Amino acid sequence: MSNEVKAIFEPKSVVLVGASDGIREGIVSPAFFHSLVHNMHRFEGKTYVVDLSGKLEGAIKNLNQVPKGRDLAVVVLPSKLVMKNWRNLLNLVMKAIVLVAGGFDQQQREELARGVAKRKVCILGPNATAGVINTSKGLCATLERGFMPSRGGIAVISQDSAVGMAILDWARFHGVGVGKFASTGDSVDVTEADLLEFLMHDEETKVICIYLQSVRDGRRFLGLIREAVKKKPVVVMKGGTAQDERDKIFAAYLKQVGAIRVDIVEELLGVADALAKQPPMPGDRVAVVTNADGAATLVADALSRKEFALAKLSDKVTKKITRKYQDINIVEWVDLGIGAKADRYKFVLEQVLSDHGVDGVVVMNELKLSFLEPEDVQAIAEVAEKSKDKPVVSVTMAVGAGVLVREAVKGKNIPVYDSPEKAVLALDALRSYWKTRTRVEKGV
Amino acid sequence: MGLAAEKGKVAEILNSTRKEGRRELMELESKRVLAAWGVPVNRTELARDISEAVKFAREVRYPIVLKIASPDIIHKSEAKGVRVGLSSELEIRQSFGDLIDNARAYKPDAKILGVTIQEYLPPAREVIVGALQDPSFGATVMFGLGGVWVEVLDDISFRLAPLSAEDAREMIQEIKGYPVLAGIRGTPPADVGALVDIIQKVGQLAHEFSEIAEMDLNPIFTFDDGKGAMVADARIILVESK
Numbered sequence: 113m114s115n116e117v118k119a120i121f122e123p124k125s126v127v128l129v130g131a132s133d134g135i136r137e138g139i140v141s142p143a144f145f146h147s148l149v150h151n152m153h154r155f156e157g158k159t160y161v162v163d164l165s166g167k168l169e170g171a172i173k174n175l176n177q178v179p180k181g182r183d184l185a186v187v188v189l190p191s192k193l194v195m196k197n198w199r200n201l202l203n204l205v206m207k208a209i210v211l212v213a214g215g216f217d218q219q220q221r222e223e224l225a226r227g228v229a230k231r232k233v234c235i236l237g238p239n240a241t242a243g244v245i246n247t248s249k250g251l252c253a254t255l256e257r258g259f260m261p262s263r264g265g266i267a268v269i270s271q272d273s274a275v276g277m278a279i280l281d282w283a284r285f286h287g288v289g290v291g292k293f294a295s296t297g298d299s300v301d302v303t304e305a306d307l308l309e310f311l312m313h314d315e316e317t318k319v320i321c322i323y324l325q326s327v328r329d330g331r332r333f334l335g336l337i338r339e340a341v342k343k344k345p346v347v348v349m350k351g352g353t354a355q356d357e358r359d360k361i362f363a364a365y366l367k368q369v370g371a372i373r374v375d376i377v378e379e380l381l382g383v384a385d386a387l388a389k390q391p392p393m394p395g396d397r398v399a400v401v402t403n404a405d406g407a408a409t410l411v412a413d414a415l416s417r418k419e420f421a422l423a424k425l426s427d428k429v430t431k432k433i434t435r436k437y438q439d440i441n442i443v444e445w446v447d448l449g450i451g452a453k454a455d456r457y458k459f460v461l462e463q464v465l466s467d468h469g470v471d472g473v474v475v476m477n478e479l480k481l482s483f484l485e486p487e488d489v490q491a492i493a494e495v496a497e498k499s500k501d502k503p504v505v506s507v508t509m510a511v512g513a514g515v516l517v518r519e520a521v522k523g524k525n526i527p528v529y530d531s532p533e534k535a536v537l538a539l540d541a542l543r544s545y546w547k548t549r550t551r552v553e554k555g556v
Numbered sequence: 557m558g559l560a561a562e563k564g565k566v567a568e569i570l571n572s573t574r575k576e577g578r579r580e581l582m583e584l585e586s587k588r589v590l591a592a593w594g595v596p597v598n599r600t601e602l603a604r605d606i607s608e609a610v611k612f613a614r615e616v617r618y619p620i621v622l623k624i625a626s627p628d629i630i631h632k633s634e635a636k637g638v639r640v641g642l643s644s645e646l647e648i649r650q651s652f653g654d655l656i657d658n659a660r661a662y663k664p665d666a667k668i669l670g671v672t673i674q675e676y677l678p679p680a681r682e683v684i685v686g687a688l689q690d691p692s693f694g695a696t697v698m699f700g701l702g703g704v705w706v707e708v709l710d711d712i713s714f715r716l717a718p719l720s721a722e723d724a725r726e727m728i729q730e731i732k733g734y735p736v737l738a739g740i741r742g743t744p745p746a747d748v749g750a751l752v753d754i755i756q757k758v759g760q761l762a763h764e765f766s767e768i769a770e771m772d773l774n775p776i777f778t779f780d781d782g783k784g785a786m787v788a789d790a791r792i793i794l795v796e797s798k
Contacts, residue, residue, distance in 0.1 A: 330692035334716060361696060364714035368723055551722065 116234035117302060117310040119207030121246045121292050123183035125158040126253070127204065129175070129197075130188040133165035139213045139241055142167075144255040145188045148243075151257065154250035157183075164193070175200040186210045186243060186253045194238075195220055202227050207234070210253060214239030214298060221300045228301055239297030241273035245280070246292050248316060254280070262523075264289015265318030265388040266381070267311045269304050271296050271325050272351070275377070279323065282377055287518050288385045291316050305333045312340035318388040319344055321380050325351045327362075334369045341370040342552050345387045345545045348373050349380045370548035372541045379537060382529060386538035389525040390496065390503035392546035393539055395471030397423035399464045400445035402476035403452040407509060407532075408445045411474050414536040420543075423470040429463050450479065454491035461495040465502055472542065473504045474535050480513040486520040493524035503542045507535045563764065565592040570767060570794065579769075579794045582627055584672055586790040590773070593761050595754055597787040598677055598777075604670040606652050610645050612673040619643040621674040622651050624659045628666035630791070635662035641676055677788055681737060681746045682775035685755055687717065687762035689769055689795065695762035697755055701733040702775045709733075717759030724755040737778065746778045750785035769795040 130145030145163075152159050160178050163171035172178055175197060185205045187194060190213055194201075201209060209228075216224065216238050228235055236244065243253040247263045254260075254277070261283040268283075268290055270276030276295040283290045292311065296304050304322060311317045320340060327333055337346050348371045353359040366373050372387075374380050398420045402408040412422060422444050425433075430442050437456060441447040446464065448456050457475070464470055475492055496504035506528045508517045514530040521528060529535040569589050573581050581589065587597040599616050602625055603609035613620050624637030632638050636658040639651045652671060659668055682702030690696050695717035700706035713727040728734065728748055739745040754776065762768055770793040778785040 327692055330690070331694050331716075334693065358690065360712070361690065361693075361714045364727070365693060365696075365716050368715050368719070368726075 113234055113302070113306055114310055114313075116207050116232060117306050119183045120210070120234070120236055120244055120294060120302070120307075121251070121310070121314075122249060123157060123207070123251070125160070125182045125184070126152065126155060126251070127160045127162060127178055127182050127185040128152060128188070128253075129162045129164070129185055129201070130168075131164040131193060132171075133167045139255065140188055140190045144212075147255055147257045148186065148188060148253060151252040151254055151260065154252065154260075156250045164189070164197070175204055178204055180204055181206050183207045184210065186212065188212045188255070191216045191220055191238070195223065198223070198227055202231065202233065205233055207232070209233060209235050210240055210244060211235060211237035211297075212239075212241055212243060212255065214241070216298070216300075221298075225300050234306075235301035236294060237297040238300065239273070240295045241297065242270060242276035242280070242293070242295035244294045245290070247289070248291060259284060261290040261293075262287060264291055265316065266290045266321060266384045267292040267314070267317040267319070268321045268323070269294055269296065269307045269311070270323040271299075271304060272323065273297065275323050275351070279321070279377055279381065283381055286381070287522055288381050289388070289523075299328065303328055305329060305336055308333070308336045308340060308346075312336070312343055317344065319384045320346045321349070321384050322346065323349045323351070323380070330365075334365055337366075337371050338369040341545075341548050345384075345541070345548075346371045347380055347384050347387070347541070349375065349377070370545075370551065372544050374537075378534070382527070382534050383538055383541040385527040386503065386505055386542055387545060389527055390505065390542060391499065391501055392549055393472040393503050393542040394501065394546050396420050396543070397469060397471045398539065399423040399425065399467070399470045399473045400476070401448065401457070401460055401464060401473060402445055402478070403448045403450050404476060404478035405441070405447040407476055407478055408447070410509075411476065411507065411532040411536070412444060414532040415474075415539075418536050418540045420536065420539065423467070425464065426467050426469055429467045433460055433463050452488070453485070454488045457488060458491040458495055461492065461504065465495070465499050465504070470502065472502050472539050474532070474539070475504060475506045477506060477508050477517060478510070478513075480508060480516055481510065484513070484516050484520065489517050489520040490524070493521040493526040496526040497524060503539060505529065505535045505538050507532055562592055562594070566761070566765065570765065574794065574797065576627070578627055579796065580627070580630055581792040581794070582625060582669075583623065583632070583789060583791070584625060586771075586792040587787065589761075589792060590787060590790055593757055595757050595761075595773075595787060596750075596784060597790065599675040601673045602670055603652075603673050606649055609648050609652050609671060609673055613642070613645070613648050616673055616675050619676045620648075621676050622648065622655060623672045623674060624655045625669040625672050626659060626663075626666045627669070628663055629659060635659050637662075674788075677777045677786060680777035680779045680785075683737075683751060683778050683785075684772070684774040685751075685758050685776060686773065687758050687768065687771040689762070689766060695759065695766070697727070697759045697762065699727050699751075699755060700731060701736060705731070705733045705736075715759070717763040719756060719759045721752050721756060724752040724759075727755065728752065744780045747781050747783055747785055749781075751776070751778060754785060754787070767795050769793050
């Protein structure tokens with residue numbers, strides 16, 4: 113199925129099918145269809161807009177008028193109209209059909225599945241309301257406007273569309289890059305496992321995030337995660353745990369196959385951002401570099417809760433730093449002083465990263481609302497981007513200042529968090545992935 | 557014995573249970589399955605009458621354990637059907653009759669085969685290994701320490717079967733009560749390697765035989781490091797026949 117699944121993310125041509133009249137409410141309403149058409153304006157391939165009601169200006173009125181052999185169709189029609197046009201859709205499309213609306217009964221679902229069984233066409237959905245995104249191709253087949261995130265190495269699979277949209281919105285708002293996104297909905301054909309199988313081989317994807325509510329064919333799904341983590345990390349968030357007595361068992365399965373589990377959207381993307389931008393963490397020893405002495409206490413607390421240790425810098429490194437900057441104070445952490453500038457951050461971070469007693473670094477950058485100099489933050493990012501075997505994550509605790517800091521390092525490979533806990537959770541995931549990789553390499 | 561022979565032997569015991577219209581294997585049958593699969597179990601013999609009981613007791617060597625053997629009695633302690641540490645022929649003769657009477661009183665229509673004579677195991681750290689078939693994920697293994705650890709504290713770990721030695725070791729180390737096995741306050745460590753082996757074998761067994769709905773090896777006596785571990789009681793339940 114991989115070739116057809118590929119066409120979901122990388123179609124050369126897309127047909128958008130809707131009916132902008134007659135239906136006023138819900139998923140198939142004209143407002144959503146118009147948003148879809150709008151969202152696709154940056155698509156680099158060919159887009160055909162078909163409005164079966166014939167009302168939308170400039171749109172094609174009939175499926176028969178679209179040249180046959182198109183790669184992908186995104187269909188925003190109620191179940192009844194989908195079934196009525198099913199044969200035409202199948203004749204039109206060569207590879208994949210996204211069914212946005214839900215509400216298909218069992219008989220209709222079977223008919224859908226039968227329709228594609230004989231051909232090399234796959235179905236995403238029905239009820240795949242949040243649609244599909246591939247930022248590097250300008251493909252944005254979603255129903256709400258303004259949800260296109262910036263480019264990045266994170267791929268997101270969401271069974272639920274509203275949760276999927278929330279993930280996209282969070283990513284866009286926080287400047288976290290998402291390369292590919294798909295909502296699977298009711299999965300009469302393509303499942304999250306099929307998408308996982310595609311994404312694990314996808315060069316652009318550095319991290320795979322999955323939001324699940326139920327698992328079909330659990331054994332295959334786990335087997336695929338086990339394969340995927342050999343190449344890239346997989347982060348899983350699961351809904352419906354309160355009603356599930358077996359959740360503890362599911363947690364154990366995920367651990368066994370090397371997936372990283374999180375509980376909330378913020379953690380999902382926070383952790384994924386670090387996994388996409390920084391190397392895995394080879395141990396437990398964390399150096400904290402800060403411009404606010406007191407605030408580092410909170411980092412130390414958060415580290416201790418996740419069973420990290422504060423790294424003890426070697427005499428050599430300590431001397432090198434204090435010889436150059438006599439006022440830098442190194443006890444439990446490295447206190448640069450509140451006015452620390454780019455040169456200081458850069459020099460100290462380089463020294464700290466060169467220390468064999470350090471496995472990873474949390475760098476704090478506080479009190480930036482009044483006097484942020486973008487180059488100070490960019491210096492941190494520069495060092496972090498060069499570090500190939502130890503991760504660097506950054507914290508700016510105030511949310512407002514965090515926005516400024518993130519803006520200054522936009523597109524750079526350093527994750528920025530607004531709390532020590534989130535930064536430490538990111539390190540925890542990087543450490544967990546290092547363990548997984550080590551296990552895989554040892555072949556156990 | 558090759559894997560095929562082991563499989564054949566297990567299948568034979570499972571089939572004969574099915575043929576009798578039962579889903580629950582008796583302790584003796586469960587232990588035979590485990591023994592055929594290479595899991596160490598304490599020696600267990602079925603005695604149909606007193607003279608067989610006396611004969612087996614001599615063979616197994618005193619002290620011994622006596623347990624009621626009935627396909628209709630699963631909770632043997634509840635039926636007052638267990639005697640531990642009997643050390644003479646006289647005790648066996650008395651206990652044999654007692655156990656049969658207790659069983660009749662507990663469940664008048666129970667089919668009673670006799671009693672099992674079992675090797676007595678010296679005190680050791682007790683653990684539980686179980687298996688279940690998850691509807692979506694398949695064979696799954698469970699591990700915990702015996703007694704309150706599992707029942708009260710819910711201190712259990714799980715893994716999908718089949719599992720690697722590393723998986724098995726992790727699931728042992730991940731329970732909160734692990735220090736009990738690792739050795740605390742001067743006690744020597746328990747034979748974790750022997751448990752790793754049992755866990756892996758139980759995983760393979762559950763994976764190979766999807767008709768096994770549940771397995772409960774409880775307790776497993778875990779001796780000090782290097783001295784092994786041994787299943788003292790076991791229960792296997794088959795899936796409902798289609």
